[in-house]
Amino acid sequence: MMVNGALKTYFARLVINSLKSPAWYAGGLGFMGGFMGLVGAYFAKVPFSFWFPMVYLMFAFSFAGGLARSMAIGAAAFYYITRHGGVKPISLVIALTGALLTVQLVFSPLFTGIIAAVYTMANKPVNVFNPLLLAASILLTAILMTTLSLTMGLLLTKKSILQFSNFIPMIPIIFYFISLAIPPSVQSYNPFSAILVLLSASLSASASSTEILTPILSVLLSSFAFMFVSVYLMRHLREVNIYDAVTSM
């Protein structure tokens, strides 16, 4: 019971701290939403249905990158409370996933709203043909990014890679570009491009339900896989002193 209480406190504090974090407002909403919205609407002059999915993906990747680094830094503490404190790895993974998912689900509509507002100001059409699919796409993106970043952060603690601590935030997007090298015949099973497919489908009238089923399954199955891997890694954590490397930079 006490351990559950500790996890509830941790969950609440993670959510509250993230919601109060200036980085989210300046970097996530201000730069990625406001500035990139301006670029798309006024300078690149590209349609909302093209620009939004791309920028939202970048927004999600930047979140995942920062989160992966944060998880790597916290690895020793996670090890300590699971190994010596009796916290179940699966409970900790669920608490972390839940908290980080909540944060993304708060900021994603704000981000979407800002881009839409900028396009509206620029007198560009903001058409959403399937709001339910858009909401589902945002939810699926949040689930995928949270589970991916948790897995990556924990995976990176397995090796002493101190020199790469500041490189960690870039890894998700590198993952994405590498995933584009997958042969076109199996590309529909790539969860990263699946997000783009789903977001684009929600903004255009052309998508059928059969076209979106594979991307949805791809994202969900990948997320479950990442979650299982996270639990496994949480059970086998080691310290890498990455925090020392970060503070000395």
Next chain:
Amino acid sequence: MIRINGLLVELDGKSVINVDSAALSGSTIILGPNGAGKTVLLKTIVGFYKPSHGSIFIEEFDVNKANFPPRLVSTNMESAYLLSGGIYLNDLLDIYCKIFSCNMDVVRSLLSLINPKGKDLGHLSMGERKWLTTVLALNADSRIVVLDEPLEDLDPWLSRKMAELILEHSRGKQVVMTLHSTFFLKGFIDWDTFLMFEGKLYGSLKARKLFASYLARGSREDALLAIRIGGAYYSIVEEPTEGALPLKDVDDLTQLYRRMS
């Protein structure tokens, strides 16, 4: 009881710890200069580092096996408290006190002695962090407390206060801690003491005996401990001889080590 058997710990391909066997049966001090491998040894005992060879048993449990019981070990190592998300101090205390079943009121009253100004662990001074993490480790409901340099970075009054706290807790638990300086040994005269140089453990001797001993060059038959540093042999002896250095005068083991190696 902590038993170490054939332990080899390598970091970045270099051997950092190489201990044939050692038994830490009671409250124990591991004394050595910077870079001797003390912290790595403690981190291996806690399970942060995995040994390349050998094993560490705490009571009857192998540190690296899955059946290790919770709340057997607590530690003051800072990285064990760096939870992701910039957790505020009050929440950090709440989380760790709940997990390790410590008395929150006692912890809070001990923290009031330093009155930390920072909002989270990252914003505390080195001394404040050391105090906070050591207080949490000592007050955890664990049977063995592993403390890395608990008296470092504290002002003289806090060092004395911390030494009192450690002594008080060592009556009901096994405390294993590292120190740089022989200065603090006199506060723990009944504790077992190991010396550590270049990844090897030498000992144990009671702190009282070590404090009253001398360090002489060469390998001597009457040596309490024979130590090898930088390829040369040294002996810890009870009787003063020409050129032997009284260990009670060696406050800083790092300086001594530099002269010897």
